[in-house]
Ligand SMILES: Cc1ncc(C[n+]2csc(CCOP(=O)(O)OP(=O)(O)O)c2C)c(N)n1
């Protein structure tokens with residue numbers, strides 16, 4: 027089969043990636059600007075014999091995909107700010123019970139109902155800390171449709187590899203604009219499928235006992251192994267326990283399995299970064315403006331590069347440190363009040379040369395916006 | 409097989425208080441499953457949070473102990489993704505109808521093939537005796553020191569109005585009836601609701617001077633009447649027991665199969 | 681139908697919580713709670729094998745073992 031060239035909006039690129047990765051169950055609730063994901067899947071999934079359901083709210087959608095994941099399906103839900111808030115408790119459940127699933131948040135302006143039809147990147151911190159308790163999370167993003175496609179495939183792969191929810195943090199601009207997408211051929215991007223136990227009937231299966239390589243084989247509900255799944259701290263059979271040793275070990279496990287895999291999870295792109303004196307760190311649709319600006323200035327001989335992050339959590343502090351060690355100044359370009367900025371400051375320690383180029387009025391940050399700040403930093407006036 | 413073959417014996421004695429009705433519901437439920445002879449691997453029991461919800465850990469089926477109020481939403485995902493599973497959802501009255509009320513009416517509306525067992529003790533047991541949407545008027549609870557002023561739901565009427573295709577009510581006193589009704593509810597194709605009045609002697613009983621578990625069971629005997637019985641005909645104000653709804657309207661997962669057929673046909677036509 | 685005949689009451693003292701439900705509702709007053717607040721069989725000969733004690737026990741702590749009178753299979 028040859029590659030197929032499409033002209034689609036970002037939400038469709040996400041759906042195409044999900045289908046390529048093998049999504050076969052979706053539950054959701056309509057919300058701008060993510061709704062097209064549900065609409066397209068309501069057609070595509072039944073066409074291939076799979077299930078789509080519109081639930082009564084986002085909480086129910088999140089719960090339904092967890093249920094479907096336990097029967098062995100690759101599952102996804104899609105939402106935006108207010109709906110993402112509603113999903114938090116069940117999202118934390120999926121972290122605790124280690125259930126693979128993918129949650130798309132097409133960000134819009136918040137808090138509250140905010141600015142539904144306008145862009146924002148205000149949910150970056152919520153993706154990391156929206157739930158209660160300590161746990162790690164994987165959150166990925168993208169700035170163009172080809173990357174949305176691939177990132178979505180990665181999200182499913184990570185969910186299966188680490189038995190964890192993975193968040194896709196897209197934004198209104200990127201998901202509503204249209205551009206070219208080339209659908210890769212089968213096997214061009216590797217797919218990680220459900221890792222099931224090979225243990226037979228009557229052999230004691232431990233759903234929560236990691237193997238030496240850290241992976242936890244699963245067993246589908248309905249299969250021969252009957253075990254317990256709970257959001258309480260639990261032992262290796264999944265049964266509730268408040269034994270201090272078990273509690274502490276499990277908490278470490280759900281954090282370490284992700285933090286220790288930061289190299290495998292971290293995805294980024296460099297644009298004109300070599301010898302750059304000024305580095306723009308950006309992601310999602312704001313990265314498009316950053317890249318545009320850098321390209322423009324580089325052509326005029328200025329040394330401005332972009333570090334485009336495609337994975338936001340776990341945050342790649344070491345990578346940022348390495349790439350920015352020689353920069354005169356670092357500008358974080360994002361559409362919030364400095365959520366990634368804080369991580370960059372944490373990474374670079376010395377925050378005197380770290381600046382925020384942001385826009386929070388619901389409009390896409392432009393290359394001109396970024397240039398204006400850069401001129402001030404460079405001491406070239408406003 | 410005996411009842412013991414269906415439990416995870418190593419977790420007994422269970423956590424419920426002496427005389428707790430939830431244990432009797434467990435007892436009746438085990439007998440129903442035993443008599444129906446369903447393969448244990450085909451049953452998933454999924455529950456939320458509460459004393460009642462703990463039932464899922466004690467039975468030797470696939471068990472999914474979830475978050476407060478949301479078990480029916482998890483159940484919907486389980487069932488729709490793998491329709492051949494039997495899904496049983498035991499819930500407390502707070503779990504099912506306060507925080508979970510929305511999921512309850514929507515599961516009923518869809519008529520998805522899931523069995524909801526509502527263990528109604530009219531109080532929040534697990535958190536220490538606060539009033540629930542089933543407490544009703546003039547009840548003492550740890551958050552109603554001056555007695556409740558809120559009306560309660562009628563679970564049967566609510567389930568009926570929302571579209572459940574099997575609705576029944578019984579009590580922990582009427583154990584033979586409970587086993588029979590549970591069997592019918594589990595066998596029923598569609599959303600089945602069985603409300604079982606279940607005593608919480610520790611909080612509801614003590615706070616409302618209803619005596620111990622035995623006295624509370626005596627009240628179930630006295631204050632309820634079986635549909636069609638002379639007792640009920642003579643005292644129509646008694647709480648009714650029995651089957652209120654039992655019909656065969658289209659079940660959600662079966663209807664979904666038709667969607668798949670339609671979608672496949674449409675896709676085939678597009679290909680031409 | 682053959683009548684059930686009592687073999688024995690199997691009581692799990694470790695599971696019994698002494699709630700007294702089985703004692704209270706036994707139609708023949710066969711059972712009692714002992715000083716340890718655990719159930720005990722007082723008059724087995726009066727048992728009519730209705731099994732209500734077993735069915736109403738919240739703790740699955742009592743089982744009424746029976747044989748079928750006059751029928752061996
Ligand atoms: C989101 C959330 N809110 C509140 C609680 C606390 N909580 C646990 S169980 C419960 C109520 C239990 O009452 P019910 O469902 O009637 O069951 P019972 O314990 O009486 O069997 C509450 C409020 C919780 N666990 N999660």
Ligand code: SF4
Pocket residue numbers: 423424425427428429430459460529533534607608609610611
């Ligand atoms: S608190 Fe009430 S509902 Fe909970 S176990 Fe005790 S008696 Fe049962």
Ligand code: SF4
Pocket residue numbers: 427695696697698699700701702703718719736737738739740741742
């Ligand atoms: S009903 Fe069960 S728990 Fe209660 S006293 Fe009898 S045997 Fe013990």
Ligand code: SF4
Pocket residue numbers: 705706707708709710711726727728729730731732733734744
């Ligand atoms: S079987 Fe019936 S008569 Fe015999 S002890 Fe139990 S309740 Fe009493």
